[in-house]
Amino acid sequence: MLVQIGLLGKANVGKSTFFSAATETPVQIGNFPFTTIEPNVGVAYIKTDCACKHFKIDHNLDLCVDGTRFVPVKLVDVAGLVPGAHEGKGLGNQFLDDARQAQILIHVVDISGSTDLQGQPVPVASHDPLEDIKFVEEEFDLWFKHILDREWDKLTRELEQKAVKAVEAIAKRFSGLGVTEYDVHEVMQKLDLMTKKTKEWSDSDILTFITALRKKTKPIIIAANKADLCKDLDILKKITDCKAVPCSAETELLLRKAAKSGIVEYVPGSSSFSIKDDSDISEQQKKALDLVKQVFDKIETTGIQKTLNAAVFDALNFITAYPVEDETKLSNKDGDVLPDAKLLPKGSTAKDLARIVHEDIAKGFLHAIDCKTKQRIGADSQLKDGDVVKIVSSLSRS
Ligand SMILES: Nc1nc2c(ncn2[C@@H]2O[C@H](COP(=O)(O)OP(=O)(O)OP(=O)(O)O)[C@@H](O)[C@H]2O)c(=O)[nH]1
Ligand SMILES: [Mg+2]
Numbered sequence: 478m479l480v481q482i483g484l485l486g487k488a489n490v491g492k493s494t495f496f497s498a499a500t501e502t503p504v505q506i507g508n509f510p511f512t513t514i515e516p517n518v519g520v521a522y523i524k525t526d527c528a529c530k531h532f533k534i535d536h537n538l539d540l541c542v543d544g545t546r547f548v549p550v551k552l553v554d555v556a557g558l559v560p561g562a563h564e565g566k567g568l569g570n571q572f573l574d575d576a577r578q579a580q581i582l583i584h585v586v587d588i589s590g591s592t593d594l595q596g597q598p599v600p601v602a603s604h605d606p607l608e609d610i611k612f613v614e615e616e617f618d619l620w621f622k623h624i625l626d627r628e629w630d631k632l633t634r635e636l637e638q639k640a641v642k643a644v645e646a647i648a649k650r651f652s653g654l655g656v657t658e659y660d661v662h663e664v665m666q667k668l669d670l671m672t673k674k675t676k677e678w679s680d681s682d683i684l685t686f687i688t689a690l691r692k693k694t695k696p697i698i699i700a701a702n703k704a705d706l707c708k709d710l711d712i713l714k715k716i717t718d719c720k721a722v723p724c725s726a727e728t729e730l731l732l733r734k735a736a737k738s739g740i741v742e743y744v745p746g747s748s749s750f751s752i753k754d755d756s757d758i759s760e761q762q763k764k765a766l767d768l769v770k771q772v773f774d775k776i777e778t779t780g781i782q783k784t785l786n787a788a789v790f791d792a793l794n795f796i797t798a799y800p801v802e803d804e805t806k807l808s809n810k811d812g813d814v815l816p817d818a819k820l821l822p823k824g825s826t827a828k829d830l831a832r833i834v835h836e837d838i839a840k841g842f843l844h845a846i847d848c849k850t851k852q853r854i855g856a857d858s859q860l861k862d863g864d865v866v867k868i869v870s871s872l873s874r875s
Contacts, residue, residue: 478833479520479551480795480820482788483579485617487609488557488567488596490587491702491726493517496554498729499781501737510557510596511568516575517554522547523789524746524782528799528815528865531849532807536814542744548797548818550789553579557596560612563619577654581788582697584613588713588723589706601706607715610699617695622687624650629683633676643675656694664689696792700724700784705772720787724780728772731765732779741766746782748773794823796862800834804846804867815865828856831868841872 484492488510497504500519505512527546529536540547555575559567576582590604594612625632628650635646644665648658665671668686670678678686699721701713705728713721732750736743740758743750752758752766772779789795797818801807808814819833827845831838845854848865860866 479549480581480789480793481551481553481579482521482785483576483582484552484554484585485576485582485697486557486585486613487587487592487594488512488559489592489598490557490585490596490609491724492554492557492585494726494730495583495585495700495702495724495781495784496552498726498733498779499785500552501733504554508598510559513554513556514568516556519552519554520549521552521785522745523550523786523820524548525786525790525797525818526863527818528807528863531863532865534807534814538813538816540818541815545744546797546818548820550785550820552785558613558616559595560616562616563623576695579695580655581793582617582695583700583784583788584610584697585700585702585724585726586610586721587703588701588710589703591703591706602708606701606712610716610718614697617697618684618688618691621651621654621691622684624654625683625687629675636675643671646675651690651694654694656690660690660694664693698722698784698788698792700726700780702726702780704776704780705768707775710776720791722780722784722787723776724784725772725776726779726781728769729779729781732769735762735766746778746786748778789820795820796823796825796860796864798825798830798860798863799865800830801848801865801867804848804851807848807865821860823862825860826856827854827858827860827866827868830860830866831856831870834868835874837872837874838868838870841870843869843871845869 484496486492493504493506493513496517499521502519504517525546527541527544530544556568586606586609588606589601590606591601593599593604632646635641636643644658644662648656648661698719701721702724704723705725710723732743735741741750741752797820799815799818802809809816821829828839828842831842842856846867847854
């Protein structure tokens with residue numbers, strides 16, 4: 478299963494442009510609200526150093542370009558959000574339902590302030606993007622709260638009549654969102670709610686609990702999009718609650734298209750591109766590429782790759798590990814060298830990696846081999862970023 482990233486935000490901010498650029502999938506893009514109604518689902522890539530660098534080996538793999546490894550993640554682009562969505566305004570809760578499975582959310586914000594709260598175009602800098610950040614987070618929290626509110630009386634009765642624990646009863650209500658008992662326990666403990674009976678929780682207890690639970694289980698990072706239109710980026714200094722990356726999704730889309738049609742050479746995430754043959758391009762294309770250079774001067778990279786990487790490595794705190802079947806050749810059975818890179822939470826063990834490879838391999842787990850040190854490691858041994866691991870199991874994948 479791939480790590481799932483959801484794109485969230487008000488209408489007309491560039492979510493689909495971000496999606497299309499990152500996944501190289503053509504989708505509907507338009508300068509009006511609610512261009513997207515049905516969610517778009519595709520594969521994007523996180524960029525990291527490949528383990529081949531450590532071993533100083535060459536391997537022929539599409540996902541490794543000169544030692545830079547591209548690791549697939551699932552990206553979901555959904556309908557825009559308007560204030561009051563949790564009560565059914567705009568397209569209502571549809572977006573939120575589509576974001577259920579996401580482990581992390583990228584909030585795409587029009588940092589240039591050229592769209593109002595409803596997503597209608599307005600002059601640059603005439604709308605305050607900080608308002609969007611506030612309302613989108615509030616909508617998200619209210620949606621979480623709504624899930625609990627509608628079950629609260631039932632939950633309180635259940636706790637009085639049966640021998641269930643509050644942690645268990647609450648986690649059950651959020652299981653569809655990937656929230657675990659461990660998450661609920663941690664948040665309740667932090668807020669000193671473990672000993673307070675749920676029927677005594679005040680409205681503010683519930684809201685504080687919900688906000689903390691949402692932050693823990695659906696972290697958000699900000700793609701400060703349309704940065705190409707901004708006079709300066711001082712506004713980014715005012716975003717202190719979470720990480721914000723200046724972006725120009727439109728520039729990334731243009732570059733990906735130009736690279737695909739052979740006009741330029743461009744590796745996603747880099748701060749430059751090169752034109753393959755100057756004589757081959759039209760005046761119009763030259764002008765467009767000059768504008769791209771101006772964007773690079775302003776924000777260094779288009780920000781798309783940086784945002785995806787920050788989501789996985791900074792906000793989720795994931796690492797990369799490479800399972801192999803042959804610890805000498807570092808290959809699978811077919812001889813492909815370092816064929817697979819897996820993303821998993823920091824602190825994951827050799828057995829966790831086995832579980833990601835296949836449930837049966839984990840069931841029959843005997844030991845593992847750290848291919849960098851050639852040492853035998855146990856099931857509970859914590860992996861480090863870039864580890865290459867052979868798992869020895871009494872069972873093979875069925
Ligand atoms: N200047 C500039 N315009 C952009 C950028 N990204 C997207 N746009 C434009 O913003 C408009 C909206 O883009 P979409 O990708 O359709 O926005 P969306 O958030 O998916 O919109 P909905 O699906 O309606 O919610 C289009 O006209 C895009 O060309 C950017 O980085 N810079
Ligand atoms: Mg869209």
